[in-house]
Amino acid sequence: MITEDLIKEAQNKWGSGIVRIGSLKENKSECIQYTTSFLNEMYDFKNNNVLFKPTKASAQQFRPTFEMALSYFLGGDHSYCSEDDGFAMKPWVEVKFENSGFIIENDRAIAMGNYFFKDLSNNEVKVEFTFGYKLMNDKLVIDLHHSSLPFSL
Numbered sequence: 001m002i003t004e005d006l007i008k009e010a011q012n013k014w015g016s017g018i019v020r021i022g023s024l025k026e027n028k029s030e031c032i033q034y035t036t037s038f039l040n041e042m043y044d045f046k047n048n049n050v051l052f053k054p055t056k057a058s059a060q061q062f063r064p065t066f067e068m069a070l071s072y073f074l075g076g077d078h079s080y081c082s083e084d085d086g087f088a089m090k091p092w093v094e095v096k097f098e099n100s101g102f103i104i105e106n107d108r109a110i111a112m113g114n115y116f117f118k119d120l121s122n123n124e125v126k127v128e129f130t131f132g133y134k135l136m137n138d139k140l141v142i143d144l145h146h147s148s149l150p151f152s153l
Contacts, residue, residue, distance in 0.1 A: 001106055001107075001135075002104050002105070002106070002107065002108070002109045002133065002135055002140065003104070004099075004102055004104070006140060007099075007102060007104075007109055007111050007133060007140065008097070008099075010042075010133060010139075010140040010142075011097040011099075011111070011115075011131075012097075013042070014042055014095070014142075015094075015095030015096065015097065015115070016095075017038040017042060018073075018088050018092055018095050018117075019091070019092055019093060019094065019095060020034060020038075021034060021035050021038065021073060021074070021088035021089070021091075022088050022089055022090055022091020022092050022093075023091055025086075025089045025091060031074065032070075032074065035070060035073055035074055035088070036070065039066060039069055039070060039073075040066075041141075042141065042142055043066075043069065043141060043142045043143070043145070044134065044136070044141040044142065044143045045065065045066035045069065046066075047136075048143060049064040049065065050064060050065075050069070050142065050143050050144070050145065051064065051132070051143065051144045051145070051146070052064060052068070052069055052072075052144075052145045052146075053145065053146045053147065053148070054069075054072045054087065054145070054147055055087065055127050055147035055148060055149060056083070056085075056087055056149075057072065057081070057083065058083065059081060059082070059083045060080070060081040060083070063080070067080060068080045068081075071084045072084050072087055073086065073087055073088040073089075074086050074088065074089060075087075075089060090117070090119050090120075091119070091120065092117045092118060092119060093118050093119065093120055094116075094117075094118040095115060095116070095117055095118075096115060096116045096118075097111075097113060097114075097115045097129075098113050098114045098115065098116070099111055099112070099113040100112050100113035100114070101113070106135075107134060107135040108132070108133070108134050108135070109132070109133045109134075109140070110130065110131070110132050110133070110144070111129075111130070111131050111133070112129065112130045112131075113128075113129060114126055114127065114128055114129070115127055115129050115147075125149075126149075126150060127147050127148070127149060127150075128147065128148050128149070128150055129145075129146065129147045130144065130145075130146040131144060131145055131146075132144025132145075
């Protein structure tokens with residue numbers, strides 16, 4: 001059964017993974033290998049499309065496949081979309097989740113709130129999120145990821 005603690009554990013693991021990806025940016029092959037492993041472990045791309053709307057995506061807003069997500073996080077010469085500059089390559093030094101609420105069922109859960117990305121200069125970016133999780137083999141995987149910057153005029 002899914003609990004808030006299990007969700008928070010998955011969120012901490014996700015945040016640590018984003019930080020790790022950026023820390024590997026000088027070693028391209030290791031970075032790609034780690035990011036591939038991270039996406040396969042944290043998301044359900046192996047079994048289904050994932051409803052993935054990343055924070056900094058406007059030309060191609062939705063990225064339902066593994067290849068599209070990899071492009072978003074890493075960017076580079078062979079990116080799926082020209083706007084992909086490698087979100088995880090900033091690099092970020094800390095990711096902190098602040099949950100607004102949860103909807104929890106036996107094998108499905110949704111968490112919504114803000115998460116905060118801190119860079120090397122100690123600047124922090126606030127991002128709104130909604131993550132959907134499902135329980136597979138006693139661990140949570142993400143099948144819904146929606147992120148956006150807060151509304152401003």
